[in-house]
Amino acid sequence: MTSLFARTRLLESKIDEYLNHTSEVGLLFRETVKNFLDGRLEEFEERRGKVCDLENHADELRREVERQLYIETLIPESRGDVLGLLEQTDDVINHVKLALMQVSVENPDIPAELGEGYLELADYGSRAVQELVMGVRAFFRNTAAVPDYVHKVAFWEKEADKVAEKLKRRIFQMEIDLSHKIQLGNFVMHIDSVADQAEDVSERLSISTIKRSI
Amino acid sequence: MILLFLSSGLFLGWSLGANDAANVFGTAVATRMVRFRTAAITSGFFVIIGAVLAGGGTTRTLGQLGSVNAMAGAFMVALAAALAVLWMTRVGLPVSVSQAIVGGIIGWNLFTGSATGVDSLLKIVSTWVICPLLSAVFAAGLFVLARAVTVRSRIHLLAEDALTRAALVAVGAFGAFSLGANNIGNVMGVFVSAIPASSVHLFGFLHVSSDQQLFALGGIAIAIGIFTYSHRVMMTVGKGLFRLTPVTALVVILSESLVLFLFASESLEAWLISHGLPSIPLVPVSSSQAVIGAVVGIALVKGGRNLDARLFRRIAGGWVATPVIAGLVAFFGLFFLQNVFDLPVHRPVTYELSEVAIEQLRERALDDEGLLELRGVAFGTGRELSRALKEKTSLSMIDREKVVEFACKERYVVTQKRIEALDLRLLTIRQVRALQELSGREFDYRWELESALAAEDDQWAMLPDTRDNHLANKKLLADLRQLLDAFRTPDTDD
Numbered sequence: 001m002t003s004l005f006a007r008t009r010l011l012e013s014k015i016d017e018y019l020n021h022t023s024e025v026g027l028l029f030r031e032t033v034k035n036f037l038d039g040r041l042e043e044f045e046e047r048r049g050k051v052c053d054l055e056n057h058a059d060e061l062r063r064e065v066e067r068q069l070y071i072e073t074l075i076p077e078s079r080g081d082v083l084g085l086l087e088q089t090d091d092v093i094n095h096v097k098l099a100l101m102q103v104s105v106e107n108p109d110i111p112a113e114l115g116e117g118y119l120e121l122a123d124y125g126s127r128a129v130q131e132l133v134m135g136v137r138a139f140f141r142n143t144a145a146v147p148d149y150v151h152k153v154a155f156w157e158k159e160a161d162k163v164a165e166k167l168k169r170r171i172f173q174m175e176i177d178l179s180h181k182i183q184l185g186n187f188v189m190h191i192d193s194v195a196d197q198a199e200d201v202s203e204r205l206s207i208s209t210i211k212r213s214i
Numbered sequence: 215m216i217l218l219f220l221s222s223g224l225f226l227g228w229s230l231g232a233n234d235a236a237n238v239f240g241t242a243v244a245t246r247m248v249r250f251r252t253a254a255i256t257s258g259f260f261v262i263i264g265a266v267l268a269g270g271g272t273t274r275t276l277g278q279l280g281s282v283n284a285m286a287g288a289f290m291v292a293l294a295a296a297l298a299v300l301w302m303t304r305v306g307l308p309v310s311v312s313q314a315i316v317g318g319i320i321g322w323n324l325f326t327g328s329a330t331g332v333d334s335l336l337k338i339v340s341t342w343v344i345c346p347l348l349s350a351v352f353a354a355g356l357f358v359l360a361r362a363v364t365v366r367s368r369i370h371l372l373a374e375d376a377l378t379r380a381a382l383v384a385v386g387a388f389g390a391f392s393l394g395a396n397n398i399g400n401v402m403g404v405f406v407s408a409i410p411a412s413s414v415h416l417f418g419f420l421h422v423s424s425d426q427q428l429f430a431l432g433g434i435a436i437a438i439g440i441f442t443y444s445h446r447v448m449m450t451v452g453k454g455l456f457r458l459t460p461v462t463a464l465v466v467i468l469s470e471s472l473v474l475f476l477f478a479s480e481s482l483e484a485w486l487i488s489h490g491l492p493s494i495p496l497v498p499v500s501s502s503q504a505v506i507g508a509v510v511g512i513a514l515v516k517g518g519r520n521l522d523a524r525l526f527r528r529i530a531g532g533w534v535a536t537p538v539i540a541g542l543v544a545f546f547g548l549f550f551l552q553n554v555f556d557l558p559v560h561r562p563v564t565y566e567l568s569e570v571a572i573e574q575l576r577e578r579a580l581d582d583e584g585l586l587e588l589r590g591v592a593f594g595t596g597r598e599l600s601r602a603l604k605e606k607t608s609l610s611m612i613d614r615e616k617v618v619e620f621a622c623k624e625r626y627v628v629t630q631k632r633i634e635a636l637d638l639r640l641l642t643i644r645q646v647r648a649l650q651e652l653s654g655r656e657f658d659y660r661w662e663l664e665s666a667l668a669a670e671d672d673q674w675a676m677l678p679d680t681r682d683n684h685l686a687n688k689k690l691l692a693d694l695r696q697l698l699d700a701f702r703t704p705d706t707d708d
Contacts, residue, residue, distance in 0.1 A: 075375045
């Protein structure tokens, strides 16, 4: 019995570590975008590398947790929900990694007047990820608090959508090449996708929480 | 031969193990919170322990309902109950072995013309209503508590899972113990009056009474039922009837176990009495009813959603049908055994009000002119006497029942050899001395023997029926039953 509790604690710490990584990736997202907008490309690449490392480690942790949950037949009633949540949260990290990779590969020329808008977009995405991580943590310990976090994720996602739309309109009103406009528009989509993905996970989180309370 | 007759009781025990153990561990196993092997070993072990150590209380209540006093009769009663349970299980309804056995005993009473203990019957039937109600109340309370604790403690889902698993095994063990203690009376109770008392000593110091030997045998039958067949029923109970989360499953099991324990524990009864609290009748109750009650209790707390009223009505219908079916099967089965196989399904007992008996009744404030008209008339069955009493006297139903018990004529012969065969260590020195004084004497009535003993020494006298004396009187009745079984002639041969 003692070993059961010890194993449980180990697994709890792995899930916590996984969520710490997700949160850190969310925070790094804003800072990395800022580095690029400020033209500090060396720091940008360094931070992007950190995001890739965190993504790899988070993948390993998620696989370990999944394996252990199955092998030890833990939380049989909520296992499907927990695994789904962890996998979808991993998609958030992937979206951050993908967006930064696109920036790194394309190295777009961002007009100075748009910089603030991009940073705002990345900031809202980052906030959505932070609230999501808090929500997932609450799912494990305090389900009553989950709706609050879900609500906040939805709020930041909507804010991000507003900024994204505004940015796109400005881009396409600018006197630049169409190809440049499309590239800048795609860049907006990539950054905005982080908040969108966070909202998708939060919706699943909401349903899983209702299931747990029945 | 005894084992052959006991086989129906063992069959009933097996089906109890297959069905009722599923009530204890069903949800835990079906939700994969507890492995079947762990569940089977835990419940098998604790059922036997509960049956042997605490099975006496409920058995006495069944004994008062009707003393099935011949092996073939007991065989048929247990068989009828087992068949009723089997049939209901096949129909897919959670049944009550308790109700089946009560139906069987009443069938025996009707067939043999024995009087049914109305007081005891009322006590049992009232628990069929109280048991699910009490279980629902417990479950509702525990559910609210569990919900508050999980919300306030902010325990991690994984830690909650580990704790729930540990609690399910612990509560399941308690449930199995309570099941053994409460329901062994159903399985072996009818054989208690039919089998001659003979206790044994294991390893020179461990005293095992004849009842305990029977209970151990019944407990083993239940355990075999658990190992061989309960897995399937567990999956049905756990998944088919109602789907619960692990924590609510724990609440259901705990409520059921508490109810079974309340209705079985002699120590709890003693504690309640010693603290001036109202005691609970020791009656075999149904674990299925307790489980259904608990689930309904939780459903109501949640606002009554998910509650399938049609299924609930069907289950309640099964609760009425079970005793009726068991009673009918017992009645016709006994007819068959007696007339086709020529087996004695009951020990014939004569009921006769002698001069002395009427005198004694008068002293006990049971006085009626009509009694004199029945003086010296022998009746073949208790029911015939009861009918005659109804015609000739103005006694109430309860009083008529007392007179019938009083008029029951059986021969008791006290010999030195029979005294020596008794387990005298349970008696005081003065009680043993009083017994020795009676050596060589014979009695026609149970109360004659009891009065003679009381006259020899007041340690054999029943104390006034007050709360404080309840337990002492209960012990005295158990001792007297041992004596009556040992001295009864001709069942006990020298």
